[in-house]
Amino acid sequence: MTSESTASPGEHATHHLLIMAYGGPDKIEDVRPYLLDVRHHRLTSEEVFHEIEERYKLIGGRSPILELTRAQGDGIEQALNEQAPDGETWKVWDGMRHWYPYISETLSEMKGAGVERAVTLVMAPHYSKMSIGVYNKAVDDAASGIETVAIDRWNLLPGYLDALEERIHDALRKFPEDVRDNVPVIFTAHSLPERIREWNDPYESDLQATYEAMKDRFPGHSTEWAFQSAAMTRDPWLGPDASEVIDRLHRDGVEHVLICPVGFVCEHVEILYDIDVEFAQQARGLGMQLERIRMVNDHPKMMAGLAQLVRDHVRNAGWATA
DSSP states (O other), rough: OOOOOOOOSSOEEEEEEEEEOOOOOGGGGHHHHHHHHHHHTTOOHHHHHHHHHHHHHHHTOOOHHHHHHHHHHHHHHHHHHOOOOOTTEEEEEESSSSSSSSSSHHHHHHHHTTOOOEEEEEEEESOOOHHHHHHHHHHHHOTTTOOEEEEOTTTTTTHHHHHHHHHHHHHHTTSSSTTGGGGEEEEEEOBBBGGEEEEEHHHHHHHHHHHHHHHHOOSSOOOEEEEOOOOOSOBBBOBBBHHHHHHHHHHHHOEEEEETEEEOSSOOOHHHHHIIIIIIIHHHHOOOOOEOOOOTTHHHHHHHHHHHHHHHHHHHSOOOOO
């Protein structure tokens, strides 16, 4: 069987993109098996299960990450096909790291459909061996028969930065007009264990580059960098935590603050609970107004930028010339 992705010159060609995200439970009953998958089935206390279940109950009883990722896939697919020359089409597939459809399941489906080549893209802009590297390994382990080329980072993609800038401007309108031009912006990303520094992991430098690029777009605002969503382990994790920054700003007399999570691209538990519940509750207790940006989700500028990045990788791999 000959895949359309390997069509001869002049024939119709279909290219394939696999986008990947973390995954999340579809209902409360899924939280326990989902968490066991995240923790690689290590012994987990009932207290931890209960705490995570309570978090999901507070955000609606489920994670919206699958449908949001699929909306991103639809947006990228549309942009890819709009950019494609005559005789070329694109199909986007999705796979989750810790829930259904698992990456391995999607790759099996792709093989069954005759796919021979695919670009892979994690819906997270910053590379770490502990994040993007794990997704890439999952692809390598399951992609037998499919040639893949991975996009490792897109932390300075113009469309991503443009989308963030628009979201920040929109969010600043939530503040009183007389203060909005001076509201401090806290940029955040998911924390990782400090041990990543032992192998010169580029995660922090990737994040710093994004942070510097966004600071340049908002020269009138004071800005802060912080991490969030550290896991419940004994190992030290990257800091400062955003909660510490909020406390410090309060001590400095700040009454309004905006959070811009640059390390995430859609709403899920780290946004809907960690920010919208925990940080919001902390700020209310301090008498502060805390807002966050609407996540970039399937912002058209980011979708178009990612589509062009995917096409660049296809050309660099020699799979297409246009």
